[in-house]
Amino acid sequence: MSDKKWIILGLLIFMVLFLSPFLYNVLIKAGKAAPMAELVLTPKAKAAKECVMPTPYMRTEHMQLLDEWRLKVVRGAQRDFTNAQGKTFEMSLTNTCLDCHSNKAEFCDRCHNYASVRPYCWDCHLDNPQGEMK
């Protein structure tokens, strides 16, 4: 039947679209897909061993923590954050986070780009205050 070729064509187009992630990565990229995002810790961050909270928590909840900090600083005028170990930090992206993680390009951006996330932190914040001062 003459309709059969159109049905096969349609099925083929659908399957190419459905399998496009496989086809793109295997045929076009030929297995050269960019490797997993690797974080670079600055010597200062390495020496500190642990962030303000445990690493698994920071990995998944850092945006929440930063949001909480912003709320407390901007609305509540609180400046100090005390974690479970009793250590106290200043609630500041620029002064606390970026103090250790001064390498935004190799720390923040690696994962955010990998996961296609575009945080709006840098709409207001300087991304490297120490670099700016030099």
Added chain:
Amino acid sequence: MNKFYLSSLLAVLVLALIAWVGAPALPWLFGIVVPYLAVLCFVVGVSRRVMGWSRSAVPFAIPTTGGQQKSFDWIKSNKIDNPSTKFAVVIRMALEILTFRSLFRNTRMRMTPEGRLAYNMEIFLWAGALAFHYAFLTTLIRHMRFFLEPVPWCIQLIENVDSFFRVEISYNPIQFGLPGIYMSGLVLLGAVIFLFLRRVLLSKVRYISLASDYFPLFLIMGIAFTGILMRYFNKVDLIAIKELTMNLVTFKALLSFKVPAGISPLFFIHLLFVSTLLAYFPFSKLMHMGGVFLSPTRNMTANTREVRHVNPWNYPVKVHTYAAYENEFREKMFEAGLPLEIMPEDSTAEEGKE
């Protein structure tokens, strides 16, 4: 209580439980083997179904018409609802597939207070279906960020448009919406819940609903719910998940059979739901995705008065026409005094001419 939706709900809950309990023990099974099998099942199953349809005959021209057929020039015809050309059929199909016009025509019968029968427009099924399908499509497209590296600009564009409304609730300790809110996910969950409630609450729709109607609804509800949970409430390690998904699409997962550590069981529930949906797809009503293209009431040209549709099932019957019959028995019929179309002398004269 209804056994159809209770059994479907139970099936989805059991699936969630299987992933919850099984994934930490056997991450390679739930993270690599099951998704691959599901994709294979989907591709082979959908191809087989569609190829089966392609072999089936179309015995009758049965386009449904919603307007005047093309006839005389002075009678205004409805070119799209009663398409007489292939081009008009393409337009009709595109409108059907992209805007669900046949759902838009849904009516509800009721008695007016005066006792007259009235058909009212009932667009809520159409609105719900439109919201559901487009939200699902958007969700599907923006999930490409987990399968492509680097993420192409067109996917990022869709993400940006999808998270256009920035809703942030930040009261200590309630926090919501810091990874930007994707409209599509919330609309998807809302629409699927609406379609479910419609099935359960309207007695006429409940009467015609089976477990195979409820199961995909619960499954998609579970997919949307776990997705929203992972994004806004019980956050997961996205980088580890993308490492797994990239390993899957580049087939590296088949070499090592290793699933990155630190992936929450919630993700495996989501993944098992999606795998189930893919594997279940070819055997279910969800095949309407392919079927809508092949529905003869929509995709046939309504030119039945211009072109004769020959049933391909017709057996090649040997016919004996009246002309041949008369040729065979002319002399005898003439002698019996039966009326003839051609008299014997005429027929010999004609034969002589030829």
